[in-house]
Amino acid sequence: MKKINQLATPYIIWAGIMILLPMLLILFYAITDSGNGIVSFRLTLKPFGKFFTDPDFLLILWRSLGIALKTTIICIIIGYPVAYYIAGSDDRVQNLLILIITIPTWINMLVRTYAWIGLLSDGGLFSTILGFAGLKDVKLLYTEGAVILGMVYNFIPFMILQINASLSKMDHSLIQAAADLGANRTQCFLKVTLPLSLPGVVNGIALVFLPAVSSFFIPKMLGGGQYYLIGNVIENQFITVGEWNFGSAISIIMAVIMMAFMYVVRAIERRNSTVEEDDRRRRGAAL
Amino acid sequence: MRMTIKKFTVCILAAAIALCCLGGCGGRKDGPYAGRTLYIYNTGEYTGEWVLDDFEYQTGCKVIQDEFESNEQMYIKVANGDMYDLLIPSDYMIERLRQEGLIQPLDKSRITCWDLLTDECLGLGYDPQNEYSVPYFWGTVGIAYDKDKVSEEDLEREGWNIFLDPKYKGDMYLYDSERDMFMVALKALGYSMNTKDEGELREAYDWLIRVVENQEPEIVTDEIIDAMAQGRKALGIVYSGDANYIQVENEGMGFYLPEEGTNLWCDAMVIPANAENVDLAYEYINFISQYDEALDNSLTVGYTSPNRDVVEDLTGQGGEYSGIKSYIPRADNPNDEVFEFDADTRRIMADLWAKVKIAASNAN
16 A cells, blocks of 8 residues: 555656646745845735726626636537437447547647637638628627637537536436336436436536636637737736736636635535435435 | 678668758758757747758758747746747847846857848847847838728828727727837827836827727737738738738738838847857858848748848839838838837836727727
8 A cells, every 4th residue: 555655656746846836836926026125025915906906807807707607508508418419329429429529629729719710700701601691791700709609619528528428427227217207208307317417517617617717819819809808817917018926816816716616516516416315315214 | 691781781771761861850961060959039930931941051050940929928938048049039129138138249240241231220229239139120010001991191191090080990900019009109199109208108098098999999910911911901000021911912902101100120130148059140140141041031021121132122123022112111200219128118018008908808
């Protein structure tokens, strides 16, 4: 047992350097500023104050969360039926379909997003088709719709794969049992399949919502420079303005928001499963 | 006997493959710099088609060129100690690198190309004696416009303020760079683009806010080149080098430099303080400034060459850019200025520009 523990040492060191250290650095930057001639840095919470007292930043934060939420909801609405269909088909088809879902992720995200620029731009494929349909001068690129489209397109495979994983793990005899006990198909789905697939949905939400909140190049490419989300604000603070302290502070604020969000989602999930268990236990007792 | 012949063949084949490899991925083995590597850090798509291969062939060295998207991105890497032998940043960034001791003075006796270069791009404010830098490309910033949609009269009457003209609402591009946009705003208001006066910067900020809140501009970077070449919008702020390309691609597009003045800029080669192959860097500076190499650079990239003869031939009868005025940067308007680097002003501009973009996205 001890030997196995020792085997983990390189991983722990690696994780410390590659994961923990950068996060601590960001935290360090977030709560300090460059100080004066005597001390090289000073502890301060000013950057946080700057963020929360500026209505512009708060509006951007609000919009980023909104966009991420819309992206996540669309991903669930489209992704769930797809995952359900895949899980219901036979093994060979299933593997093929999963392959098809995964193939786009082999190509770099940046390249795929660039492709959308070509498709959505004025004179691109979509505006030409709309032109034939009589809808001239419809603006597609550099709109909120384009940003959401880009995000859904980039992140939906994660949602589908997560839901599919929990659906295909599911024990099918449970559905048969429910049907035997007189549940119709809708009831089977709502009472058995859906609750059992919730962990997959939750994981999917984590994998879609979190990157969508902080994504900066999808809004930059498809929304244009005049479409600013919180990720762009952070990037801009680091690259152009050179305010690493403020950029780090926003990153920390985002990290806290995301952790809180995940905590809430997990709590809801846990409560649901305990409610069900209680339910089951109660029914068991009644029997 | 058969074994030896086989062995012999294998040896020959191996030698041939090794030779091919050497030939393919480096210079001649007998070149004066064989086995050395020159590290260049340059803007993306800013080099001629064959110059790097040719340099490798002539010197025997290997060239590794990294590309950056913005001067600021380059600065972060260089300031954090990454080693390069040659950088090609813009004027104001050269001033900053110089102030912070990140580049070394040139040994002028080792640079043999001075008399090939146009006088107008030498001795500019960021490096008055050219002690640190040798020009690579130069130009101005102006307005690319669709000749069918925009009247010359409006351009002449309004200058930069044409971006506030309601006629062109929703039909314009701004360039996503705080330097260039504050230049436009300050010039539109009649101020120096190198002002340190916070009141004037504030006014420029208000000017930009008016543009983004009323005119529905799209704020883009290099997408502007293809977009203007396809005539997607009536007005756009572009570098003169990109205007050359736009006009060659689309004859319906023009380029206008407002009388209120513009930014005369120059991207130049500098040697970082921590360079390890200084002699190779000098070789490259001299090499790239020659006629053929400068011509390849200018033809491939479309920007104005600092080499006098190249400019003359390209804009002369039958030249690639004959009749395209933007290729020759304007040198006779006293309102034109070169950017000076000032750490505080830069910070204020960057901060305000971020706010302009936030206002733009909140205006939608």
